[in-house]
Amino acid sequence: METCDMTLLTRFLALALGSMVAMDAAEASSNEALYDTITDRAERLAGEPYDDAAPEIPAALTELDYDQYRQIRFRPEHAIWRDQGLFEVQLFHPGFLYDRPVDLNLVNADGEVHHLPFEASHFRYDGDVADLAKLELDDLGYAGFRLHYPLNSGEYRDEFMVFLGASYFRMVGRGQGYGLSTRGLAIDTAEPHGEEFPAFREFWLVKPEPDATHMTLFALLDSPSLTGAYRFDIAPGSQTVVDTEARLFAREDVAKLGVAPLTSMFMHGGIASYPADDYRLRVHDSSGLALHTGSGERIWRPLSNPEKLHISGLQDTSPQGFGLIQRPRHFDGYLDAEARYEKRPSEWVTPLGDWGKGRLELVEIPSDSEANDNITAYWVPEQPLKAGQSRTFRYRLRTFGATPPDQRLAHVIRTRQGWGATPGQDNPPPASQRHFIVDFQGPSLEDLDADQPVEMRLTTSKGEILEPRVQRLPDGDTWRANFRLAPEDGTPADMRLALMLHGEPLTETWNYVWYPNERR
Numbered sequence: 318m319e320t321c322d323m324t325l326l327t328r329f330l331a332l333a334l335g336s337m338v339a340m341d342a343a344e345a346s347s348n349e350a351l352y353d354t355i356t357d358r359a360e361r362l363a364g365e366p367y368d369d370a371a372p373e374i375p376a377a378l379t380e381l382d383y384d385q386y387r388q389i390r391f392r393p394e395h396a397i398w399r400d401q402g403l404f405e406v407q408l409f410h411p412g413f414l415y416d417r418p419v420d421l422n423l424v425n426a427d428g429e430v431h432h433l434p435f436e437a438s439h440f441r442y443d444g445d446v447a448d449l450a451k452l453e454l455d456d457l458g459y460a461g462f463r464l465h466y467p468l469n470s471g472e473y474r475d476e477f478m479v480f481l482g483a484s485y486f487r488m489v490g491r492g493q494g495y496g497l498s499t500r501g502l503a504i505d506t507a508e509p510h511g512e513e514f515p516a517f518r519e520f521w522l523v524k525p526e527p528d529a530t531h532m533t534l535f536a537l538l539d540s541p542s543l544t545g546a547y548r549f550d551i552a553p554g555s556q557t558v559v560d561t562e563a564r565l566f567a568r569e570d571v572a573k574l575g576v577a578p579l580t581s582m583f584m585h586g587g588i589a590s591y592p593a594d595d596y597r598l599r600v601h602d603s604s605g606l607a608l609h610t611g612s613g614e615r616i617w618r619p620l621s622n623p624e625k626l627h628i629s630g631l632q633d634t635s636p637q638g639f640g641l642i643q644r645p646r647h648f649d650g651y652l653d654a655e656a657r658y659e660k661r662p663s664e665w666v667t668p669l670g671d672w673g674k675g676r677l678e679l680v681e682i683p684s685d686s687e688a689n690d691n692i693t694a695y696w697v698p699e700q701p702l703k704a705g706q707s708r709t710f711r712y713r714l715r716t717f718g719a720t721p722p723d724q725r726l727a728h729v730i731r732t733r734q735g736w737g738a739t740p741g742q743d744n745p746p747p748a749s750q751r752h753f754i755v756d757f758q759g760p761s762l763e764d765l766d767a768d769q770p771v772e773m774r775l776t777t778s779k780g781e782i783l784e785p786r787v788q789r790l791p792d793g794d795t796w797r798a799n800f801r802l803a804p805e806d807g808t809p810a811d812m813r814l815a816l817m818l819h820g821e822p823l824t825e826t827w828n829y830v831w832y833p834n835e836r837r
Contacts, residue, residue, distance in 0.1 A: 347428035348523060348533055348548075355521065355535050356546040356564050360707070362537075363544040363566035371417045375452055378412035386413035388443045395439040396465065397423065402527035403467060405474050409460040409481055410440050418458025420519040430521065435459060462520070464532070466553045477553045483516045484538060485580075489662050490716035491555040496581065496602035496661030497641050499714060501538050501547060501563065503575025503695050507628050507680045515540035517547070530554075542569045543702070556722070559714040560669070564707065571702040575678070575695030576710050577666045579641045583620040584687045586651075588732040588829065599651050600687050602661045603641040605729070606694050607721055607825075608677050611635035615721075615825035617729045620692055623681050624835040630676040630697075631828075639677050640665035641694055644719050644730070656687075662716040666696075669711035674699040720759070727759030727816070727824040730795065734831075737783070737801040746803070749833045750783075755798045755814055761823045762796050762816075765789070771818050773798050778811040780804040787816060796823075804833040 389410045393399075397406035411418045421433040435457040442450040461481035465474035468491055478488040484501030504513040521535040531552040538545035543565055550560040561577075586599025593600070606618040611634045621627070642663040645651070651658040675698040684691035702708055720728050737750035765771070767789040775785055775798070783801040790797055798814055814827040 344426070351424065351428060351430070351521060351523075352535055352546065352548050355537055359537060359544040359546040359564065360566050362539060363568045367539070367541045367568060369541075372456070372458060374411050374416060374418065374457055375454070377449060377452065378410075379416045381413045381446070383413065385445050386410075388446045389449070390441045390443065392439055392441060395436075397433075397522070398524060402525055402529065403474075404525050404529070404532050405465040406522060407463050407465060407476070408439060409462060411457050411460045415460035415482055417516065418460060419517060421459055421462065422519070422521045424521050424523040426524060426526070433459075462522075464551070464553075468553050468557075477557060478551065478559075480517065480520070480536075483514045488553075488557050488559065488664075488714070488716060490553075490557045492660065493662045493716060494657055494660040496643065496658075497664055498580045498690065499664065500578040500580060501536070502540075502543075502545065502565070503578035503693065504540065504542055504571055505573050506575050506578070506678075506693060506695065507626065508573060513540055513542055515543070515545070538563075542571050543567045557716045560711075561714060562709065562711045564709045565702065566707045567702045567704050569704050573697055574702050575693075575697060576672075577712050577714070578693055578695035579664055579666070580690045581620075581641050581692040582684075582687055582690050583622055583681070583692050584684065585622060588619050588621070588734050597651055597653050599645065599658065600653070600656075601658065602643065603663070603692060604644045605642050606639070606677075606679050607642050607665075608633065608639045609637040609721065609724075611637060613637070614822075615724060615726055616828050617825045618679065618828045619729075619732050621681055622691065623683055623832070625683065627679075627681040627830075627832075629679045629681075629830065631679070632676045634674045635671050636668060636675075636677065636696065638665055638667045638721065639694065639696070640721060641692065642719070642721070644728070646719050663718060663721075665715045665717060665721050667713040667715065667722075668696075669713060672696060672698065672710070724825070725760050726822060727757040727762045727796070729755060729825065729827050730758045731756045732827070732829070737803075749804050749807070751802045751804075751831060753798075753800055753802060753812075755827050756790070757796050757798070757816060757824045758794055759824070763794065765796075765818075765823075769818060771796060771816055771823065773800070773814060774817050774822075775800060775814045776812070777802065779808045780810045798827075802831060804831065807833045809833070 391407045399405055423431050437454045463476050463479040465476050468475040468477050480486045485498050487495050487498045502515045506512050515538050517536040518539045519537040523533045525532040534549050536547040546564045548562040552558045581603040584600040585593040586601055608616040608631055643661045646659050648659050678697050680693045682691040732755050734751050734753045737752040738745040771787050773785050773787050781803040785800040788797050810831045812829050815822050816824045
């Protein structure tokens with residue numbers, strides 16, 4: 318009897334497992350068919366003239382200021398898929414800066430698509446905007462949406478990802494708060510003729526199974542130069558991961574295509590000597606740019622708030638990843654009890670497939686307000702995208718903390734610079750001479766005796782390096798590279814530095830461009 322019961326149980330489990338696999342396969346097939354349909358639509362759209370016509374929304378909405386717009390609140394009890402699984406969706410009202418509503422569609426388990434109409438009853442109109450409830454707001458569409466999931470607590474579904482405005486979206490992992498943004502695409506960023514901002518015009522949100530820990534959504538992107546069909550496979554967690562595919566179709570020639578763009582803010586902190594009248598030690602959403610090159614080198618570039626626009630390009634072939642990183646992860650590094658900059662996420666882009674030759678471009682824009690995003694980074698392929706051509710990019714987005722995923726080399730924990738004079742020196746050098754210190758910590762430096770022959774590999778494109786020195790600091794875990802730079806006639810110096818042991822790197826490569834004529 319026991320053998321018979323076990324045989325029946327085995328058969329039952331096999332049937333159940335086979336049923337689950339069949340359902341997963343059917344869902345995957347349904348999603349792929351929908352994605353192909355959206356792709357076909359994007360390709361057809363690219364063959365038509367760009368249509369910028371947008372639904373008209375009442376002036377009472379477009380004239381709202383920031384505080385008034387925040388008085389329009391979504392009613393959580395109207396969340397899409399509420400109490401039907403782990404995921405919920407809440408919606409944004411059009412108005413303020415968001416005057417171009419998007420079309421939203423819901424996709425059920427059978428692959429059926431249902432348009433989501435605007436309903437004013439989903440919102441509360443409080444305070445100064447109470448009269449908006451009296452307006453006829455049918456068929457407006459929504460400004461965007463946010464995704465909720467029990468990220469930090471099993472009792473509450475936290476907001477962990479939001480799509481709002483053009484092709485912007487933001488996401489966080491467990492214990493993090495919003496900071497940098499991601500975009501679907503960047504076109505002609507920092508070009509003299511101006512930047513083009515593609516926008517997601519329509520979304521398809523696929524309903525997850527009740528116990529699913531991931532979900533899928535699709536988007537249609539449009540702009541004067543191109544169209545695109547996007548797929549996002551989203552898995553929230555301690556590190557929220559989004560596998561992304563972008564199928565692009567060029568309507569016009571694209572001079573500069575920016576793939577997987579990240580946008581952030583840097584005011585002051587660290588090496589940057591911005592004269593802030595500010596009690597806070599640092600004010601930034603990201604402290605540096607990191608690149609894992611095709612050859613395996615890891616590069617770290619501290620960010621700055623320059624006096625003039627800075628555009629840097631790091632040439633590479635088949636990059637393994639890049640990201641904007643918020644490296645200091647402790648409150649004492651910022652002292653801001655409201656913004657909590659130490660909780661801002663870092664984000665990493667991992668190409669899925671070979672991206673070939675190109676460059677990682679970093680744009681740093683002068684700014685006098687932490688409300689402005691003045692940092693952006695993106696991959697620029699060597700081959701331009703011409704009218705009539707198509708191209709597909711696949712990549713993984715991942716939130717994390719201080720260091721990129723899987724990095725074992727020691728990382729830069731701080732960079733400082735100041736006048737390269739010695740206290741009490743009779744004939745001090747000019748103020749342009751700088752003293753730099755770069756401190757490293759990480760697994761490759763742990764338990765390394767101070768008498769180990771650690772050397773500094775240091776180069777500069779211009780100027781003269783003086784008094785290079787490597788030492789272990791008293792904490793026993795930190796190693797310091799210490800040197801002076803005598804610039805050459807005000808010419809920027811592009812410096813690269815790493816610590817080596819017996820010819821092998823112990824650390825990532827610190828890379829910084831010093832502009833002698835900029836002292837902010």
